[in-house]
Amino acid sequence: MKKIFFFLLIAIISIIGCKSQKKEIIKPKLVVGIVIDQMRYDYLTRYADRYGEDGFNRLLKNGFSLKNAHYNFIPTYTAVGHASIFTGTTPSNHGIISNNWYDKFLKKSIYCVDDSNYKTVGNSGNYGQKSPHRLYTTTVADQLNLAQNQRGKTIGISIKDRSAILPIGHSANAAYWYDGDDYNTWITSTFYMNELPKWVKDFNANNKADEYLNEPWKTLYDIKTYTNSLVDDSIFEGKITGQEKPIFPKYLKNLRSKNDNYSLIKEVPAGNTFTADFAKAAIIGENLGKSNFIDFLTVSFSSTDYIGHKYGVAAIETEDTYLRLDKDLASFFQFLDTQVGKDNYTLFLTADHAAVHVPAYLQSLKIPAHYINTKKLNNFISGITKKYFNSVELIENISNYQIFLDKEKIESLGLNKNDVADKLAEEVLNFETIYKAVTAKTLQNTNFTSGVLNSLQNGYNQKFSGDVLMIPYPSTLARGRKGTSHGSGYSYDTHVPLIFYGNGIKQGSSSKKYEITDIAPTISNLLQIEFPNGTTGKVIDEVYKD
Template identity: 65%
Template sequence: MKTYFSLLITVLLLCASCKKQQNSTSKKPKLVVGIIVDQMRYDYLTRFDKKYGNNGFKRIINGGFSLENAHFNYIPTYTAVGHASVYTGTTPVNHGIIGNNWFDKYLEKSIYCVDDTNYSTVGNTSEAGKKSPYRMVTTTVTDQLRLGQNMRNKTIGIAIKDRSAILPAGHTANGAYWFDGGEEGKFITSSYYMKELPSWVQEFNASGKVDAYLSTPWETLYDIATYTESIADDNNYEATFKGEEKPVFPHNIPALRAKNNNYSILKGVPAGNTLTTDFAKAAIIGENLGKSEHTDFLAISYSSTDYVGHQFGVASKEIEDTYLRLDQDLASLFTFLDTNIGKNNYTLFLTADHAATEVPSYLQSLKVPASYFTSRKFLNFLNATTLEKFQSEELILNISNFQIFLNKEKIKELKLNENTVAQTIADEAVKFKGIYKAVTARTMQTTTFTNGILNSLQNGYNQKISGDVLLVPNPSTISYPKKGTTHGSGYSYDTHVPIIFYGNGIKHGSSKKKYEIIDIAPTISNLLEIEFPNGNTGKIIEEALH
C-alpha cells in the first residue's frame, strides 16, 4: 500500500511538472526578432562550420530548428523581392514587389521599389528618406501582429539598405531606419513614420561609432593562411575598391574612404554588420522592446554581406572573413537578448533574401559551363528580328531583369496582333546565346506550371506590372561585370538558403524536407496566434513548433 501511494504521489508530481512546463512554453514571446542575412547561401553554414564559435550560428542551429532544404520558389531572387516574400508569406504574383528596380510600363520609366515622393527625409537634408512601403500591396506578419494587438505593440525595421528596413517592417511600423552614407554617415528614416528622429537615434548618430569603424584597415580575423575554404586572395575574379591595385588583404579603409564615397564604404565591409548590430541593440533599449504586455517585433537585415559578395564573389577570402565576423556579431546580439529580454522571452528566425552564384569567369576557368549576358547585344538581336518579321525596330520599349516590355502604342499603330508579336519574340529569343527559355505573359496567364523553373517564373510574374516576355538564362549566366558576382535566377545556387528558428515555442532539431521561404510568415503567425498576412500562400512548418 505504501508503495502504491508513493507511486501515485510521484505520478502527480510529474503531471504537475509537465503542466508547468506546458504553460511556460505556451506563453507568447515578448519579442520576435527576424534576421535576414543578405545574399547568404546555405553552404556558408557548412563551409565555415569549423571556424564558427559556439554562440553565433551554432547556438541557434543546435538549440533551435534548422531547415536544411529551404528554397525560394520564385524568380527573380533579388533583395527587395526576398525581404517582401519572407514577411508577406507570398510571392510577387501577390505582393507586387517584382524587383529592386523595374520598368513601369504605365509611366514608361524605371522605378525603385520603395521610392515615394509624398514623403521627406527625417534625419538629414538628403533625398534618401523619400521612401515608403506603398508598392507592396499585401500585409506582412509584422502588420498582422500590430493589427492583432490593436496597434499596442511596436515594430521596428533596421538595415543598411532602405528597402531591407522598410519592407519587413510593413505598412504599420513604428519606425524603419537605414544608413545614409556619402558625406552623412547617419541612420535616417522617412516622414512616412515620424516627424523627427527619436532621441536614441540622434544619440547613436552622434556617438562617433561610424568613424570609429572606419578608422582601421580591414584585416582578416584569423591568420589568412588558415582560410583554406576560399580561393587564393590574389586572383582575377574579384573587383577592387577604388584606389586599390589588387583585391587583397589588408584593405586600407581609412585611406580608401575618400575615393569610395566616404561613409558609403562602410556598407561593403564587415563593420557595416557590426554597426547594424549596435544599432539594433540601441533600438531595443531606446524603444523598450520586449518590456510591455504585448509582443514586439524587431526586423534586422544584415546588408554588408551582399555588398561583399557582389564585389569579391562567393569563394573569396573576403566573404569567408565577413561571415566569421558576422558569427561574432550574432553571438553578441544573442547574449544581449538573453540579458535584456530573457532567454525564454524571445523567438527569432534567421534566413536570407537570396543566395548567389559563383563568379562565372572563375567557373569558366574550371571548365564549368557559365557565361555573361549582354542586354545591348540582345536588344540588337531582337530589333533585327522584329525588323524582319514586322518591318519595325520600335516594338521593344525596355529589357530589364530578364523581362521584355513591348511598345504597345507602336504595335497598335502598325495594326499588329500583340500576342503574335510577343510569341514571335519569345520564339526567337531562345535562339540567342545564354537564353534557356522565353515565355510570354499570355502563357503565364493561361497555363499553370506546377513544378520546375517555369513554376518559379510564374510565381514571380505579376500580371499588372511584369513584362510581356519573360526570360530564363542558362545556369550561371549573369548580366554583370566579369569581376564579382550577382543573383536573381531560380537555380539552386540562388534559391537555397538557411532558415533557422530559435527560442520561445521552437523545438530542437532539423529537417531535410523541402520548404519554401514563404513558409516563414505563416509559421510565425501561427506561433503568435495571429491572422496570416492577407496574401499568404505559404504553409505552417509544423515540425519546428512545440
C-alpha cells in the same frame, strides 16, 4: 463512501487543471527576424569548423534548422526576397517584382521604395523619400499590429532602405536605414515620423562609423588558415576603388575619399557590426520586449551582399566577413538574453537570396557558365521585330529579362500583340545565352507546377510584369568577369539558411523541402494571429515544441 467520492472529485479537478496548464501557450515578448543579404546555405557548412559556439552554431545546436529551404520565384533580388519572407507570398501577389523595374503605366523605371510624397527625417538629404507603398499585401508585423490594436512596437533596421522598409510593412512604428556619404546618419521617412527619437540622435552623435573606418580591414585570423577560400589577390575578385590589388590588409582610412566617405562602411564587415550596434540601441531605446504586448524587430545585414558582389563566393574576403558576422551574432544573441530574457524572444534567421560562383571561375574549371551581353541581346530582339513585323518600334522596354511591348504602336500598325509576343518568345531562344522564354499569356493560362518555369510564374505579376519573360542558362550573369551576382531561379540562388530559435521552438533539423514563403505563416501561427493577407505559404509545424 463520501470520502471516496471527495478524493475522486479532487483527482478529476487536478487532472483537468493539469491539462489546462499544458494547453496554455506562453508567447514571446519579442520576435526578431534576421535576414543576411546574399547568404548561401553552404556558408553554414563551408565555414562550420571556424564558427564559434555562440553565433550560428548556437542556433544550429539549440534551434530548428531547415536544411532544404528555397526561394520559389524569379527574380531572387534583395527587395523581392525581403518582401516575400515577411508577407508569406510571392511577387505574383505582393507586387514587388524587382529592386528596380519598368513601370508600364508611368512609362519609366522606378525603384521599389521611392516615394516623393515623403521627406527625409534625420538629415537634409533626399535619401529618406521612401515608403512601402508599392507593397500590396500585409506583413506578419502588420498582422501583429492589427491583432494587438497597435499596442506593441514594430521596427525595421538595415543599412539598405528597402531591407528596412519592406519587411516591417505598412503600419510600423519605424524603419531606419543608413545614409553614408558625408551625412553619416541613420535616417527614416516622414511616412513614419517627423523627428528622430532621442536614442537615434544619440547614436548618430556617437559617430561609431569613424571608429570602424579608421581601422584597416585585416583578416580575423592568420591569412594562411583561410583554406576554404581561393588565394588572396585572385583574378576573379573585384577590389575597393583606390586599391591597386584586392589584397589584405585594406587601409580603409586612405580609401574613404574615393568611396563616398562614410558609405565605404557598407562594403566592409564593420557594416554588419554597425548594424548590430544600432539594433541593440533600438531594443534599449524603445524598451522592446518589456511590455505586456509582443514587439517585432527586423534586422537585415547588408554588408555581406556588397562584399559578395565585389569578391565572389570563394574569396577570403567573403570567408572573413562571415567569421566576423558570427561574432556579431554571438554578441547580439547574448545581448538579447540579458536585455529581453532567454525565454522571452523568438527569432528566425534566413537570407534574401544566395549567389552563384563567379562564372569566370567556373569556366576555369570547365563548368558551364556564361556572360550575357545585354546590348547585343537588345539588338537581337529589335532584329526579330524588324524581320517579322518590319518595325523596330514595337518594344517599349527591356529589363530584368522581360520585354515590354509598345501596345499602342502595335495597334497603330494593325498588328496583334499576342502574335508579336509569341514570335519574340519563339525567336529569342536563338540568342546564345537565352535558355527559355514564355509569354505573359502563357503564364496566365498554363499552370507550371515545378521547376524553373514554376518559379518564373510565381514571380510574374499580371499587372506589373512584361509581355515576354526570358530565362538565361544556369550560371549566367550580365556583368564583368570579376565578382558575382544573383537573381535566377536556380539552386545556387534559391537555397538559403532557415533557422528558427527561442520561445516555442524545439531543437532539431529537417531535410524536407520548404519555401521561403512558409516563414510568415509559421511565425503567425506561433503568435496565434491572422496570417498576412496574401499568404500562399504553409505552416512549418515541425519546428514547434510539442
